[in-house]
Amino acid sequence: MSRQKSSAEHGQDALLPHNTRRSLPIALLRAREAVMGHFRPMLAQHEITEQQWRVIRILAETGQVDATEMAEKAFILAPSLTRIIRSLEERGLISKSKDAEDGRRVLLEIAPAGMKVIAEVGPESRAIYATLEAKYGKERVEKLLDMLDDLATLGV
Amino acid sequence: MSRQKSSAEHGQDALLPHNTRRSLPIALLRAREAVMGHFRPMLAQHEITEQQWRVIRILAETGQVDATEMAEKAFILAPSLTRIIRSLEERGLISKSKDAEDGRRVLLEIAPAGMKVIAEVGPESRAIYATLEAKYGKERVEKLLDMLDDLATLGV
DNA sequence: CGATTATTTTTAACATGTTAAATATATAGC
DNA sequence: GCTATATATTTAACATGTTAAAAATAATCG
Numbered sequence: 001m002s003r004q005k006s007s008a009e010h011g012q013d014a015l016l017p018h019n020t021r022r023s024l025p026i027a028l029l030r031a032r033e034a035v036m037g038h039f040r041p042m043l044a045q046h047e048i049t050e051q052q053w054r055v056i057r058i059l060a061e062t063g064q065v066d067a068t069e070m071a072e073k074a075f076i077l078a079p080s081l082t083r084i085i086r087s088l089e090e091r092g093l094i095s096k097s098k099d100a101e102d103g104r105r106v107l108l109e110i111a112p113a114g115m116k117v118i119a120e121v122g123p124e125s126r127a128i129y130a131t132l133e134a135k136y137g138k139e140r141v142e143k144l145l146d147m148l149d150d151l152a153t154l155g156v
Numbered sequence: 157m158s159r160q161k162s163s164a165e166h167g168q169d170a171l172l173p174h175n176t177r178r179s180l181p182i183a184l185l186r187a188r189e190a191v192m193g194h195f196r197p198m199l200a201q202h203e204i205t206e207q208q209w210r211v212i213r214i215l216a217e218t219g220q221v222d223a224t225e226m227a228e229k230a231f232i233l234a235p236s237l238t239r240i241i242r243s244l245e246e247r248g249l250i251s252k253s254k255d256a257e258d259g260r261r262v263l264l265e266i267a268p269a270g271m272k273v274i275a276e277v278g279p280e281s282r283a284i285y286a287t288l289e290a291k292y293g294k295e296r297v298e299k300l301l302d303m304l305d306d307l308a309t310l311g312v
Numbered sequence: 313c314g315a316t317t318a319t320t321t322t323t324a325a326c327a328t329g330t331t332a333a334a335t336a337t338a339t340a341g342c
Numbered sequence: 343g344c345t346a347t348a349t350a351t352t353t354a355a356c357a358t359g360t361t362a363a364a365a366a367t368a369a370t371c372g
Contacts, residue, residue, distance in 0.1 A: 260320040
Protein backbone atom coordinates (compact mmCIF):
# COMPACT_ATOMS: atom_id res chain seq x y z
CA MET A 1 0.00 0.00 0.00
CA SER A 2 1.80 3.08 -1.20
CA ARG A 3 2.16 5.89 1.30
CA GLN A 4 2.95 9.32 -0.07
CA LYS A 5 4.84 11.91 1.81
CA SER A 6 2.37 14.44 3.11
CA SER A 7 2.90 18.07 2.17
CA ALA A 8 4.04 18.79 5.68
CA GLU A 9 6.75 16.15 5.56
CA HIS A 10 8.81 17.68 2.77
CA GLY A 11 9.20 21.30 3.75
CA GLN A 12 8.30 22.73 0.36
CA ASP A 13 7.46 26.11 -1.03
CA ALA A 14 4.77 27.43 1.27
CA LEU A 15 4.10 30.36 -1.01
CA LEU A 16 3.85 28.66 -4.35
CA PRO A 17 0.78 26.62 -5.14
CA HIS A 18 0.75 23.06 -3.87
CA ASN A 19 2.71 20.21 -5.21
CA THR A 20 0.57 19.25 -8.17
CA ARG A 21 0.21 15.65 -7.10
CA ARG A 22 -0.98 16.65 -3.65
CA SER A 23 -3.81 18.89 -4.71
CA LEU A 24 -7.36 17.67 -4.49
CA PRO A 25 -8.50 18.67 -7.97
CA ILE A 26 -5.74 16.74 -9.73
CA ALA A 27 -5.80 13.85 -7.29
CA LEU A 28 -9.52 13.44 -7.91
CA LEU A 29 -8.95 13.67 -11.64
CA ARG A 30 -6.19 11.08 -11.58
CA ALA A 31 -8.16 8.68 -9.44
CA ARG A 32 -11.21 9.01 -11.62
CA GLU A 33 -9.19 8.55 -14.75
CA ALA A 34 -7.56 5.43 -13.31
CA VAL A 35 -10.96 3.97 -12.49
CA MET A 36 -12.51 4.84 -15.85
CA GLY A 37 -9.46 3.47 -17.60
CA HIS A 38 -10.71 0.05 -16.53
CA PHE A 39 -14.20 0.58 -17.89
CA ARG A 40 -13.73 2.68 -21.00
CA PRO A 41 -12.22 0.07 -23.33
CA MET A 42 -15.05 -2.33 -22.54
CA LEU A 43 -17.67 0.36 -23.09
CA ALA A 44 -15.96 1.35 -26.35
CA GLN A 45 -16.27 -2.21 -27.60
CA HIS A 46 -20.01 -1.86 -27.15
CA GLU A 47 -19.86 1.53 -28.87
CA ILE A 48 -21.14 3.55 -25.97
CA THR A 49 -19.52 6.28 -23.95
CA GLU A 50 -19.30 6.45 -20.22
CA GLN A 51 -22.08 9.07 -20.08
CA GLN A 52 -24.35 7.16 -22.44
CA TRP A 53 -23.88 4.10 -20.25
CA ARG A 54 -24.87 6.07 -17.18
CA VAL A 55 -28.04 7.24 -18.89
CA ILE A 56 -29.30 3.87 -20.08
CA ARG A 57 -28.22 2.25 -16.81
CA ILE A 58 -30.33 4.69 -14.83
CA LEU A 59 -33.27 4.18 -17.17
CA ALA A 60 -32.99 0.44 -16.66
CA GLU A 61 -32.94 0.92 -12.89
CA THR A 62 -35.57 3.60 -12.59
CA GLY A 63 -37.97 3.23 -15.49
CA GLN A 64 -39.38 6.43 -16.93
CA VAL A 65 -37.68 9.60 -15.78
CA ASP A 66 -37.66 13.18 -17.02
CA ALA A 67 -34.57 14.99 -18.20
CA THR A 68 -34.08 17.00 -15.03
CA GLU A 69 -34.12 13.91 -12.85
CA MET A 70 -31.76 12.18 -15.26
CA ALA A 71 -29.37 15.10 -15.18
CA GLU A 72 -29.24 14.91 -11.40
CA LYS A 73 -28.82 11.18 -11.17
CA ALA A 74 -26.29 10.82 -13.97
CA PHE A 75 -24.55 14.04 -13.00
CA ILE A 76 -24.66 15.37 -16.52
CA LEU A 77 -25.35 19.00 -17.38
CA ALA A 78 -28.51 19.80 -19.29
CA PRO A 79 -26.86 20.77 -22.57
CA SER A 80 -24.80 17.59 -22.62
CA LEU A 81 -27.86 15.57 -21.77
CA THR A 82 -29.77 17.06 -24.68
CA ARG A 83 -27.08 15.83 -27.06
CA ILE A 84 -26.78 12.44 -25.43
CA ILE A 85 -30.54 11.91 -25.56
CA ARG A 86 -30.59 12.83 -29.23
CA SER A 87 -27.80 10.39 -29.98
CA LEU A 88 -29.28 7.54 -27.96
CA GLU A 89 -32.69 8.05 -29.50
CA GLU A 90 -31.27 8.11 -33.02
CA ARG A 91 -29.60 4.82 -32.29
CA GLY A 92 -32.82 3.38 -30.95
CA LEU A 93 -31.50 2.70 -27.45
CA ILE A 94 -34.02 4.93 -25.70
CA SER A 95 -37.35 6.56 -26.49
CA LYS A 96 -38.42 10.09 -25.76
CA SER A 97 -41.89 11.51 -25.16
CA LYS A 98 -43.48 14.69 -23.99
CA ASP A 99 -45.05 14.69 -20.54
CA ALA A 100 -48.84 14.93 -20.91
CA GLU A 101 -49.31 16.93 -17.70
CA ASP A 102 -46.35 19.24 -18.19
CA GLY A 103 -45.52 20.02 -21.78
CA ARG A 104 -42.08 21.30 -20.86
CA ARG A 105 -40.84 17.99 -19.61
CA VAL A 106 -39.23 15.29 -21.69
CA LEU A 107 -39.78 11.76 -20.50
CA LEU A 108 -37.17 9.13 -21.19
CA GLU A 109 -37.58 5.39 -21.34
CA ILE A 110 -35.27 2.60 -22.29
CA ALA A 111 -35.98 0.82 -25.58
CA PRO A 112 -35.52 -2.90 -26.31
CA ALA A 113 -32.20 -2.24 -28.02
CA GLY A 114 -31.16 -0.40 -24.87
CA MET A 115 -32.13 -3.36 -22.74
CA LYS A 116 -29.92 -5.49 -24.94
CA VAL A 117 -26.99 -3.21 -24.20
CA ILE A 118 -27.80 -3.43 -20.49
CA ALA A 119 -27.80 -7.20 -20.71
CA GLU A 120 -24.46 -7.24 -22.49
CA VAL A 121 -22.59 -4.50 -20.68
CA GLY A 122 -24.05 -4.92 -17.21
CA PRO A 123 -22.30 -8.14 -16.27
CA GLU A 124 -18.97 -6.96 -17.66
CA SER A 125 -19.29 -3.69 -15.82
CA ARG A 126 -20.07 -5.40 -12.53
CA ALA A 127 -17.16 -7.77 -13.03
CA ILE A 128 -14.75 -4.90 -13.54
CA TYR A 129 -16.11 -3.08 -10.51
CA ALA A 130 -15.86 -6.21 -8.39
CA THR A 131 -12.23 -6.70 -9.39
CA LEU A 132 -11.46 -3.11 -8.57
CA GLU A 133 -13.21 -3.37 -5.24
CA ALA A 134 -11.34 -6.54 -4.41
CA LYS A 135 -7.97 -4.99 -5.28
CA TYR A 136 -8.58 -1.81 -3.33
CA GLY A 137 -10.49 -3.43 -0.50
CA LYS A 138 -14.22 -3.37 -0.04
CA GLU A 139 -14.03 -1.58 3.29
CA ARG A 140 -11.70 1.06 1.89
CA VAL A 141 -14.02 1.65 -1.04
CA GLU A 142 -16.85 2.29 1.39
CA LYS A 143 -14.64 4.57 3.44
CA LEU A 144 -13.55 6.44 0.34
CA LEU A 145 -17.14 6.82 -0.85
CA ASP A 146 -18.05 8.30 2.52
CA MET A 147 -15.17 10.74 2.41
CA LEU A 148 -15.96 11.77 -1.17
CA ASP A 149 -19.57 12.31 -0.29
CA ASP A 150 -18.58 14.49 2.63
CA LEU A 151 -16.35 16.51 0.34
CA ALA A 152 -19.10 16.86 -2.25
CA THR A 153 -21.60 18.05 0.34
CA LEU A 154 -19.28 20.31 2.33
CA GLY A 155 -21.12 23.48 1.53
CA VAL A 156 -24.62 22.03 1.84
CA MET B 157 -20.21 15.29 9.24
CA SER B 158 -22.65 13.42 7.04
CA ARG B 159 -22.44 9.67 7.15
CA GLN B 160 -23.98 7.81 4.24
CA LYS B 161 -25.46 4.38 4.54
CA SER B 162 -23.02 1.89 3.08
CA SER B 163 -24.27 -0.34 0.27
CA ALA B 164 -24.30 -3.25 2.66
CA GLU B 165 -26.57 -1.47 5.09
CA HIS B 166 -29.52 -1.07 2.77
CA GLY B 167 -29.99 -4.51 1.26
CA GLN B 168 -30.39 -3.32 -2.32
CA ASP B 169 -30.47 -4.86 -5.75
CA ALA B 170 -27.47 -7.14 -5.85
CA LEU B 171 -27.93 -7.82 -9.54
CA LEU B 172 -28.53 -4.38 -10.88
CA PRO B 173 -25.64 -1.98 -11.14
CA HIS B 174 -24.77 -0.05 -7.98
CA ASN B 175 -26.71 2.73 -6.51
CA THR B 176 -25.52 5.63 -8.60
CA ARG B 177 -24.41 7.68 -5.65
CA ARG B 178 -22.36 4.82 -4.25
CA SER B 179 -20.27 4.14 -7.33
CA LEU B 180 -16.71 5.33 -7.47
CA PRO B 181 -16.83 6.97 -10.91
CA ILE B 182 -19.75 9.24 -10.04
CA ALA B 183 -18.60 9.85 -6.48
CA LEU B 184 -15.23 11.00 -7.81
CA LEU B 185 -16.95 13.17 -10.38
CA ARG B 186 -19.23 14.76 -7.79
CA ALA B 187 -16.43 15.42 -5.38
CA ARG B 188 -14.26 16.93 -8.06
CA GLU B 189 -17.08 19.07 -9.31
CA ALA B 190 -17.81 20.30 -5.79
CA VAL B 191 -14.17 21.27 -5.32
CA MET B 192 -13.86 22.96 -8.69
CA GLY B 193 -17.10 24.77 -8.09
CA HIS B 194 -15.20 26.79 -5.51
CA PHE B 195 -12.39 27.69 -7.90
CA ARG B 196 -14.05 28.07 -11.28
CA PRO B 197 -15.89 31.37 -10.73
CA MET B 198 -12.70 33.00 -9.50
CA LEU B 199 -10.71 31.65 -12.44
CA ALA B 200 -13.45 32.80 -14.81
CA GLN B 201 -13.13 36.33 -13.47
CA HIS B 202 -9.50 36.21 -14.55
CA GLU B 203 -10.57 34.75 -17.90
CA ILE B 204 -8.71 31.50 -17.59
CA THR B 205 -9.94 27.95 -17.44
CA GLU B 206 -9.00 25.38 -14.89
CA GLN B 207 -6.64 23.66 -17.35
CA GLN B 208 -5.01 26.90 -18.46
CA TRP B 209 -4.41 27.72 -14.82
CA ARG B 210 -2.75 24.36 -14.24
CA VAL B 211 -0.43 24.96 -17.19
CA ILE B 212 0.79 28.42 -16.22
CA ARG B 213 0.98 27.42 -12.56
CA ILE B 214 3.28 24.55 -13.44
CA LEU B 215 5.40 26.79 -15.64
CA ALA B 216 5.73 29.23 -12.76
CA GLU B 217 6.81 26.44 -10.44
CA THR B 218 9.05 24.54 -12.79
CA GLY B 219 10.47 26.96 -15.32
CA GLN B 220 10.97 25.67 -18.84
CA VAL B 221 9.33 22.31 -19.56
CA ASP B 222 8.50 20.44 -22.74
CA ALA B 223 5.01 19.47 -23.76
CA THR B 224 5.31 15.83 -22.70
CA GLU B 225 6.38 16.77 -19.19
CA MET B 226 3.62 19.35 -19.01
CA ALA B 227 1.02 16.80 -20.11
CA GLU B 228 2.13 14.48 -17.31
CA LYS B 229 2.24 17.11 -14.61
CA ALA B 230 -0.98 18.88 -15.54
CA PHE B 231 -2.70 15.62 -16.39
CA ILE B 232 -3.86 16.91 -19.74
CA LEU B 233 -3.92 14.81 -22.91
CA ALA B 234 -1.63 15.81 -25.75
CA PRO B 235 -4.34 17.02 -28.14
CA SER B 236 -5.90 19.20 -25.47
CA LEU B 237 -2.51 20.53 -24.53
CA THR B 238 -1.79 21.52 -28.12
CA ARG B 239 -4.91 23.66 -28.14
CA ILE B 240 -4.29 25.12 -24.72
CA ILE B 241 -0.73 26.07 -25.64
CA ARG B 242 -1.93 27.74 -28.81
CA SER B 243 -4.50 29.73 -26.88
CA LEU B 244 -2.14 30.77 -24.08
CA GLU B 245 0.55 31.79 -26.56
CA GLU B 246 -1.89 33.85 -28.61
CA ARG B 247 -2.86 35.64 -25.44
CA GLY B 248 0.76 36.24 -24.58
CA LEU B 249 0.70 34.34 -21.28
CA ILE B 250 3.36 31.83 -22.30
CA SER B 251 6.05 31.52 -24.93
CA LYS B 252 6.87 28.51 -27.04
CA SER B 253 10.16 27.47 -28.64
CA LYS B 254 11.63 24.48 -30.40
CA ASP B 255 14.19 22.42 -28.49
CA ALA B 256 17.61 22.92 -30.09
CA GLU B 257 18.80 19.39 -29.33
CA ASP B 258 15.57 17.62 -30.23
CA GLY B 259 13.57 19.26 -32.96
CA ARG B 260 10.47 17.31 -32.06
CA ARG B 261 10.11 18.86 -28.67
CA VAL B 262 8.28 22.05 -27.85
CA LEU B 263 9.60 24.00 -24.90
CA LEU B 264 7.23 26.11 -22.86
CA GLU B 265 8.01 29.07 -20.66
CA ILE B 266 5.87 31.53 -18.80
CA ALA B 267 5.74 35.08 -20.16
CA PRO B 268 5.52 38.30 -18.11
CA ALA B 269 1.77 38.52 -18.71
CA GLY B 270 1.54 34.96 -17.38
CA MET B 271 3.47 35.94 -14.27
CA LYS B 272 0.97 38.69 -13.74
CA VAL B 273 -1.84 36.15 -13.79
CA ILE B 274 0.10 34.02 -11.32
CA ALA B 275 0.48 37.00 -9.03
CA GLU B 276 -3.20 37.79 -9.20
CA VAL B 277 -4.73 34.32 -9.15
CA GLY B 278 -2.23 32.55 -6.91
CA PRO B 279 -3.21 34.19 -3.62
CA GLU B 280 -6.92 33.80 -4.32
CA SER B 281 -6.43 30.19 -5.25
CA ARG B 282 -4.48 29.45 -2.11
CA ALA B 283 -7.09 31.19 0.00
CA ILE B 284 -9.87 29.07 -1.47
CA TYR B 285 -7.87 25.90 -0.97
CA ALA B 286 -7.08 26.86 2.61
CA THR B 287 -10.75 27.45 3.36
CA LEU B 288 -11.65 24.12 1.84
CA GLU B 289 -8.93 22.38 3.80
CA ALA B 290 -10.08 24.00 7.00
CA LYS B 291 -13.70 23.00 6.44
CA TYR B 292 -12.91 19.42 5.54
CA GLY B 293 -10.06 19.02 7.98
CA LYS B 294 -6.39 19.13 7.11
CA GLU B 295 -5.76 15.61 8.33
CA ARG B 296 -8.69 14.25 6.38
CA VAL B 297 -7.47 15.98 3.23
CA GLU B 298 -4.14 14.25 3.63
CA LYS B 299 -5.85 10.95 4.28
CA LEU B 300 -8.06 11.42 1.24
CA LEU B 301 -5.08 12.31 -0.95
CA ASP B 302 -3.35 9.14 0.16
CA MET B 303 -6.39 7.03 -0.59
CA LEU B 304 -6.88 8.66 -3.99
CA ASP B 305 -3.26 8.12 -4.85
CA ASP B 306 -3.55 4.46 -3.92
CA LEU B 307 -6.59 4.15 -6.14
CA ALA B 308 -4.84 5.88 -9.02
CA THR B 309 -1.82 3.60 -8.76
CA LEU B 310 -3.67 0.34 -8.10
CA GLY B 311 -2.52 -1.33 -11.26
CA VAL B 312 1.04 0.00 -11.21
C1' DC C 313 24.79 5.81 -45.14
C1' DG C 314 19.92 4.21 -45.52
C1' DA C 315 15.85 1.98 -44.25
C1' DT C 316 13.25 0.88 -40.32
C1' DT C 317 11.48 1.86 -36.03
C1' DA C 318 10.49 4.85 -32.13
C1' DT C 319 9.20 9.22 -30.14
C1' DT C 320 7.04 13.91 -29.97
C1' DT C 321 3.65 16.80 -31.41
C1' DT C 322 -0.19 17.99 -34.24
C1' DT C 323 -4.45 17.26 -36.74
C1' DA C 324 -8.95 15.30 -37.35
C1' DA C 325 -13.38 13.88 -35.83
C1' DC C 326 -16.56 13.29 -32.65
C1' DA C 327 -18.33 13.53 -27.63
C1' DT C 328 -18.84 16.06 -23.52
C1' DG C 329 -18.13 20.21 -20.28
C1' DT C 330 -19.38 25.00 -19.38
C1' DT C 331 -21.78 29.30 -19.45
C1' DA C 332 -25.21 32.33 -21.29
C1' DA C 333 -29.16 33.07 -23.82
C1' DA C 334 -33.29 31.57 -26.23
C1' DT C 335 -37.58 28.96 -26.37
C1' DA C 336 -41.60 26.77 -24.63
C1' DT C 337 -44.71 25.89 -21.20
C1' DA C 338 -46.56 26.48 -16.28
C1' DT C 339 -47.76 29.00 -12.38
C1' DA C 340 -48.96 32.94 -9.48
C1' DG C 341 -51.17 37.30 -8.74
C1' DC C 342 -53.97 40.65 -9.94
C1' DG D 343 -58.21 35.99 -18.34
C1' DC D 344 -53.70 38.61 -18.60
C1' DT D 345 -49.39 39.59 -17.26
C1' DA D 346 -45.31 38.76 -14.83
C1' DT D 347 -42.52 35.32 -13.14
C1' DA D 348 -40.71 30.71 -12.73
C1' DT D 349 -39.27 26.28 -14.61
C1' DA D 350 -37.71 22.77 -18.27
C1' DT D 351 -35.35 22.10 -22.22
C1' DT D 352 -32.74 23.46 -26.13
C1' DT D 353 -29.43 26.14 -28.75
C1' DA D 354 -25.14 28.55 -29.31
C1' DA D 355 -20.35 29.20 -28.73
C1' DC D 356 -16.26 27.94 -27.12
C1' DA D 357 -13.05 24.72 -24.33
C1' DT D 358 -11.61 20.22 -23.28
C1' DG D 359 -11.74 14.89 -23.47
C1' DT D 360 -10.89 10.87 -26.33
C1' DT D 361 -9.15 7.96 -29.91
C1' DA D 362 -6.82 7.26 -34.19
C1' DA D 363 -3.90 8.75 -37.58
C1' DA D 364 -0.63 11.95 -39.68
C1' DA D 365 3.63 14.66 -39.66
C1' DA D 366 8.14 15.69 -38.11
C1' DT D 367 12.26 14.41 -36.14
C1' DA D 368 15.44 11.00 -33.68
C1' DA D 369 17.48 6.77 -32.81
C1' DT D 370 18.66 2.11 -34.21
C1' DC D 371 20.53 -1.36 -36.87
C1' DG D 372 22.17 -3.63 -40.73
